[in-house]
Amino acid sequence: MRSMTCRRLRIALLVLALPLVAGACAAPVGAVRVDAQIVQRELTGNVLNTGELSRSTRNVLFFHGLSERFDEDSEAALDTMRKNIVAGLTGRDVFPAAAELSFFHAEASGKRSYYLAAAVYAWIFLFPDGGASLPDPLDPRLRMAADLYNRGIALGLASPDKTVMEMRAGTYELPWGELDVAFDKDRLRWAGRDLIDFVPIAELKVSGLQVRIRRPGIGAALAAGMVPITEDQQVRDIIAPRIKVSATALMRIDDARKQLEGSRMRATLDLYPESETETVVIAGRMVPLEQEPTAALAWGLQESPVWERELKGFFGSVFQxxxxxxxxxxxxxxxxxxxxxxxxxxxxxxxxxxxxxxxxxxxxxxxxxxxxxxxxxxxxxxxxxxxxxxxxxxxxxxxxxxxxxxxxxxxxxxxxxxxxxxxxxxxxxVHTGSRLYDAAFKKPIDQLNVSEETRDLVRKALFVxxxxxxxxxxxxxxxxxxxxxxxxxxxxxxxxxxxxxxxxxxxxxxxxxxxxxxxxxxxxxxxxxxxxxxxxxxxxxxxxxxxxxxxxxxxxxxxxxxxxxxxxxxxxxxxxxxxxxxxxxxxxxxxxxxxxxxxxxxxxxxxxxxxxxxxxxx
CATH class of the missing domain: 3.40.50.1820 (Alpha/Beta hydrolase fold, catalytic domain)
Structure with a gap:
């Protein structure tokens, strides 16, 4: 009887222990085979193309013990990260992460100051002060940082309605202080035209063209409108109405890492029309400018009445x-x-x-x-x-x-x-002589019974x-x-x-x-x-x-x-x-x-x- 009771007890204990044993046998870490594209997206995705933080940035949050804090209070986590940077407690890996985290928070909160913060951190990573080592050219964060900088300045310096980027001097808010931006307004004058209405090309989807040409680089790619300076209407008419010119805005932040230690930073805004240059010198290096001529061309044609003219230009008054x-x-x-x-x-x-x-x-x-x-x-x-x-x-x-x-x-x-x-x-x-005229008329032009205005018109049209x-x-x-x-x-x-x-x-x-x-x-x-x-x-x-x-x-x-x-x-x-x-x-x-x-x-x-x-x- 006693042995039977013990046996029943052992069976009951075994039944109770099975879930625990099963849980212990399930591996907490593992890997399964999936489509390689899924893995690639996980490794290369970032806030700009998926709306989610990149793997490298999540790693930085983990290493600094800020993962949960960023989820709970993003601004406090970013403030801690900046203080750690100023105190010299971080390495270079923190800058692209800080840029992406700032951009992520700007998107979530709508606060323009964090777009500019993203641009500042990205600039420090891309163009380190003094003799600091440059990023590895194969580091994928290099392109991400450039794109964050480009979008950061376009959105950080956007007009109140966010339709255009404002090319002007001014003082802008940063999460930790202010950014004084200098700009030479003479840069708005180019080839006898004033450049206006700078539309960020990153927000333009192109249709109707088989080729979209992008030259990856630094700066916010823009489609700019043009206003002729001259009062001569004939000269003004030579420039196509509503055509846009491809241009690039660049905000230089000298000694950015050192400036980050204070509450007030300085930067200089520059503007480069595409035909003026394709490269700039930054910190002694020749760097390509971000340019997207296709989108600028398409944007100008989108706003142009050129398409309306096709049938109107053939049938005329049928279309009024x-x-x-x-x-x-x-x-x-x-x-x-x-x-x-x-x-x-x-x-x-x-x-x-x-x-x-x-x-x-x-x-x-x-x-x-x-x-x-x-x-x-x-x-x-x-x-x-x-x-x-x-x-x-x-x-x-x-x-x-x-x-x-x-x-x-x-x-x-x-x-x-x-x-x-x-x-x-x-x-x-061609030199036509009188051949075209002779094919149309059998009388000499001087014998036509028409006004001199009409005679001149016939002469200009047929004697070429x-x-x-x-x-x-x-x-x-x-x-x-x-x-x-x-x-x-x-x-x-x-x-x-x-x-x-x-x-x-x-x-x-x-x-x-x-x-x-x-x-x-x-x-x-x-x-x-x-x-x-x-x-x-x-x-x-x-x-x-x-x-x-x-x-x-x-x-x-x-x-x-x-x-x-x-x-x-x-x-x-x-x-x-x-x-x-x-x-x-x-x-x-x-x-x-x-x-x-x-x-x-x-x-x-x-x-x-x-x-x-x-x-x-x-």
């Missing part, structure tokens, strides 16, 4: 407002720089060059030699008229920008035209001389012998009813139509539209195709051909190869793509090659 014929520089013109002028095609706009401009302007070898201009026009107007407007615009721009003729860059202009824009481009580089400052032209998908789509009668008939006559041509049109007997061919009761001009049967395009490029101008062709069939019998959906191909060009590249080939990498790289060759660069 026509496109303004306009030549603009996408950046302030710089002395010695060669203008590259982009001319869009039918029912298009300057915005369609965005991908090409984005890639080209990011190349220092291109940017150091060229400025980018764009010409917008009513693409439904007669081609000879639009080409006249282009020639006048280029001539006026050169005269306004270089009245004394001393700028060598303006004497080497490159014009790039897509589709109909290629025909306008050709008419900057090459512009002396245009030295190179590039044709992209250009219908030199017309477009097979424009040959279709129902297409032309429909568009003829919709396309309106530009206001400047209304009077001249009425006068010319009163001279029907002077027309070389029966023209009905209206002047031809651009679509008429691009019909392969049209006398204008047939005559223009037979006029060679002037011997003083180098020409290049980029031709799109769809599919894998023979090039010679191919087309791009709008223009046949046999129409786009012309003899006598310096180079011809065929790209297997559709008509809008100007955004494709092969076309962009070919334009880049031509531009580099033009200045003798490799």
């Amino acid at each position: 407002v026509g496109a303004k014929n306009q030549l603009v520089s996408l950046t302030p013109p710089r002395f010695g720089q060669i203008p590259v002028v982009f001319v869009h095609g039918t029912a298009s706009s300057a915005g369609r060059w965005a991908e090409m401009i984005n890639v080209l302007q990011a190349d220092p070898a291109i940017r150091d030699h060229y400025d980018f201009w764009a010409f917008s026009y009513n693409s439904g107007s007669p081609i000879a008229y639009s080409a006249m407007i282009l020639r006048d615009a280029l001539t006026n721009a050169v005269r306004l920008l270089d009245p004394e003729g001393k700028d060598p860059g303006l004497k080497q202009m490159v014009v790039v035209g897509h589709s109909q824009g290629g025909l306008l481009t050709k008419m900057t580089a 001389e090459p512009l002396p400052f245009v030295k190179r032209v590039i044709f992209i998908s250009t219908p030199h012998r017309g477009s097979f789509l424009a040959a279709r009668d129902f297409v032309r008939s429909l568009l003829q009813r919709l396309v309106s006559t530009p206001a400047r041509l209304v009077k001249g049109t009425a006068e010319l139509l009163a001279n029907r007997e002077a027309f070389a061919a029966q023209g009905g009761n209206r002047l031809p539209t651009a679509v008429d001009n691009m019909s392969p049967r049209n006398p204008f395009v047939k005559t223009l195709s037979g006029i060679p490029i002037d011997s003083g101008v180098d020409a290049h062709s980029i031709i799109a051909v769809k599919g894998d069939g023979p090039v010679e019998t191919g087309d791009d959906g709008v223009v046949k190869y046999e129409s786009a191909h012309i003899e006598g060009v310096k180079s011809e590249l065929v790209v297997r793509w559709e008509h809008s080939v100007q955004s494709q990498p092969e076309a962009i790289m070919e334009v880049r090659r031509i531009l580099l060759q033009n200045v003798g660069a490799k």
Whole structure:
């Protein structure tokens, strides 16, 4: 009986002990296999890309016994950390952690002073005082610290509504005192423009471009607006409205580690437009600036009316407002720089060059030699008229920008035209004599019964001389012998009813139509539209195709051909190869793509090659 009782007791004790034994057998530390991307995110994530603290910063909190305190009272924990730094009780590892913790708290509390604290700590880590050792270039905290600094100054110096970064001198609050920031307001004046409205690019998501170019470095990357200083409206109009310039803000904090010991710190704010420099010297080191030209370009186009002009610029009054014929520089013109002028095609706009401009302007070898201009026009107007407007615009721009003729860059202009824009481009580089006029009229121009104003308009449009400052032209998908789509009668008939006559041509049109007997061919009761001009049967395009490029101008062709069939019998959906191909060009590249080939990498790289060759660069 006693043995049975003991046995039952042992069984009961064993049952009670099983949970304890099971718990003791479960390992408190271990590792399991997971997707490597999960581990990578855990090791590289930080407050900037996940909203959570990085592994390295959590380690620092643990080593300093501040993990729980930071969770309970972040400001007290950060104050303790700073006091330990000042007392010399910490190593260099604490600075990137303090930067991230300050930024984390700023995000949670909305207190701007902690963004600036993040920038201060990050600067100390990146650019240590005196002869202190530099961070290991492979240390991932180096990039994190740079990004925390960049975002810290952008948010710490933000406007009250947080929409822009304020570029000004002032005194700002720090968690432990104040920061006096000096700024030379003359830095806001650049290339004859005042820079305004500095939007942090880190807050911009880019769409519509295949390539987003970022040059990692130090400083807050910004998209800045521009206001012309001159009162000359013609000069002001040369700069594209609402276009943004890429710039970088840098806040220098000399002897930052030493200054941290006091309650008042000093810093100097600098501003660097992208075209001015890509690097700065900090503590004797050459350091790249953070730059994001793609986002600045996209932000400017987002705010621009350029997209609205595409169909308005073709149909005109059907949309109640026509496109303004306009030549603009996408950046302030710089002395010695060669203008590259982009001319869009039918029912298009300057915005369609965005991908090409984005890639080209990011190349220092291109940017150091060229400025980018764009010409917008009513693409439904007669081609000879639009080409006249282009020639006048280029001539006026050169005269306004270089009245004394001393700028060598303006004497080497490159014009790039897509589709109909290629025909306008050709008419900057040909000597037509009377051929275009003779194709339209059978009476001499002096015998037309029109006003002198209309006679001068006809003479300027149809008696063409090459512009002396245009030295190179590039044709992209250009219908030199017309477009097979424009040959279709129902297409032309429909568009003829919709396309309106530009206001400047209304009077001249009425006068010319009163001279029907002077027309070389029966023209009905209206002047031809651009679509008429691009019909392969049209006398204008047939005559223009037979006029060679002037011997003083180098020409290049980029031709799109769809599919894998023979090039010679191919087309791009709008223009046949046999129409786009012309003899006598310096180079011809065929790209297997559709008509809008100007955004494709092969076309962009070919334009880049031509531009580099033009200045003798490799």
